[in-house]
Amino acid sequence: MCVDLCRGCFIIKTSDRERAAEVRKRVNVLPLGSAALAGTSYTIDREAVARSLGFEAVSRNSIDAISDRDFCIEFASAASLIMLHLSRLAEDVILYATTEFGFFELDDSVATGSSLMPQKKNPDSMELVRGKAGRVFGHLTALLAMMKGLPLAYNKDMQEDKEAVFDTADTVRACLKVAATVLRNLRLNEAHALESASQGYLNATELADYLARKGVPFREAHETVGRIVIHAIELKIELNDLSLDDLKSFSPLIEQDVFACLSLERTLATKSQTGGTAQKRVAAALAAAKTSLAAGD
Numbered sequence: 085m086c087v088d089l090c091r092g093c094f095i096i097k098t099s100d101r102e103r104a105a106e107v108r109k110r111v112n113v114l115p116l117g118s119a120a121l122a123g124t125s126y127t128i129d130r131e132a133v134a135r136s137l138g139f140e141a142v143s144r145n146s147i148d149a150i151s152d153r154d155f156c157i158e159f160a161s162a163a164s165l166i167m168l169h170l171s172r173l174a175e176d177v178i179l180y181a182t183t184e185f186g187f188f189e190l191d192d193s194v195a196t197g198s199s200l201m202p203q204k205k206n207p208d209s210m211e212l213v214r215g216k217a218g219r220v221f222g223h224l225t226a227l228l229a230m231m232k233g234l235p236l237a238y239n240k241d242m243q244e245d246k247e248a249v250f251d252t253a254d255t256v257r258a259c260l261k262v263a264a265t266v267l268r269n270l271r272l273n274e275a276h277a278l279e280s281a282s283q284g285y286l287n288a289t290e291l292a293d294y295l296a297r298k299g300v301p302f303r304e305a306h307e308t309v310g311r312i313v314i315h316a317i318e319l320k321i322e323l324n325d326l327s328l329d330d331l332k333s334f335s336p337l338i339e340q341d342v343f344a345c346l347s348l349e350r351t352l353a354t355k356s357q358t359g360g361t362a363q364k365r366v367a368a369a370l371a372a373a374k375t376s377l378a379a380g381d
Contacts, residue, residue, distance in 0.1 A: 100166045107162045111155035114139035118146035121237035151237035153227060156245045160224040163256045164217075170259050171217035174210035177266065181207050187277045191269035209266050213259045220255055223248040282348050285313050287323055290351045291342070298337040308335055 114134040117124050123146040130142045143149035180187040190207055198204035227248050230241055288309050295305035312334050316323055324346040331338040344350055356362040 097169055100162075100169060103162045103165065107158045109140060111158055112138075112140045113149075113155075114142045115149040118143055118149040121147050121150045147237050151234070153231055153242055153245050156249050157224070157227050157231070159249060160220070160227055160252050163252045164220050164224045166256055167217040167220045167259065170263055171214045173263060174214040177210045177270065178207045178214070181205075185280075187273055187280070189271045189273060190266065191271070194266045194269045209262050213262055216255050216259050220252050223252045278348070283322060285316065285323055287346045287348070287351050288313055290345055290354065291323060293354070294342055294345045295335060295337060300335070300337065 114130065114137065116133055116137075117128055117130045134140070134142050177188060177190075179185060181190055190205065190209075192205075194207075194209045195205045196208045198206055227245060230244050234241060291312065292302065292305040292309045295308060296302045300308070312323065312326070312331065315330070315334075316326055319326075324343055328338070328340060328342075331342060353362050356365060358365070
């Protein structure tokens with residue numbers, strides 16, 4: 085189960101995939117030979133059995149091996165984080181596919197029509213992914229509640245672990261497949277996204293950074309730009325539509341080169357540190373992800 089989740093986690097976060105791999109290594113321990121609680125009296129080679137069955141280790145304490153369901157809880161915990169991130173991804177897709185945003189358009193193969201409104205396209209696939217997250221969270225909570233008051237060693241309560249673990253695995257596996265299918269069948273409205281990114285004073289921080297690079301303390305630069313934004317709002321124009329004279333009335337340090345700094349291209353390009361959103365950083369991150377995926381890391 086962990087192996088399947090490791091493969092699917094490439095569509096969410098590297099940390100999800102790493103966490104699933106770490107859980108697999110920690111829980112891939114053979115309990116066979118622990119018997120009911122005190123260990124077996126038969127002279128078996130547990131290490132040989134572990135190797136033949138594909139386990140990485142054998143349990144070192146028979147009571148611990150029988151009395152705990154840590155492996156179930158760890159798996160459900162890692163799965164819950166995957167579903168949390170899938171749910172947030174689903175929310176973004178759903179939100180940005182609305183008419184109000186219009187950044188994404190879902191292909192008909194991953195959307196449905198409305199039973200009432202003929203013009204409506206419903207992002208049902210991602211809504212279901214978002215909803216399934218609560219189901220997996222519930223399984224984790226159920227496992228924790230089941231174990232919290234049990235004495236050592238085995239108790240029949242523990243048979244409840246099967247449904248929680250198996251349904252968690254099935255649900256997460258299905259949601260990963262659905263999310264991947266949706267992302268492959270999603271179209272970006274580049275023109276509309278570009279237009280939206282160029283509005284709403286999103287370059288205000290860049291203007292503050294511009295003043296800071298001129299020697300103005302950032303706190304002062306922040307306050308100055310706040311006043312400039314208020315002025316632009318009153319005029320109902322964007323910052324880069326203000327005249328140079330207008331801008332200089334707030335700070336004499338502002339020169340003609342400010343307009344290049346306020347462009348969307350420059351605003352993105354300055355975020356060039358590792359992990360940033362500069363075009364070259366995003367391209368490098370995509371290339372690294374594809375390389376890792378191809379290598380099966």
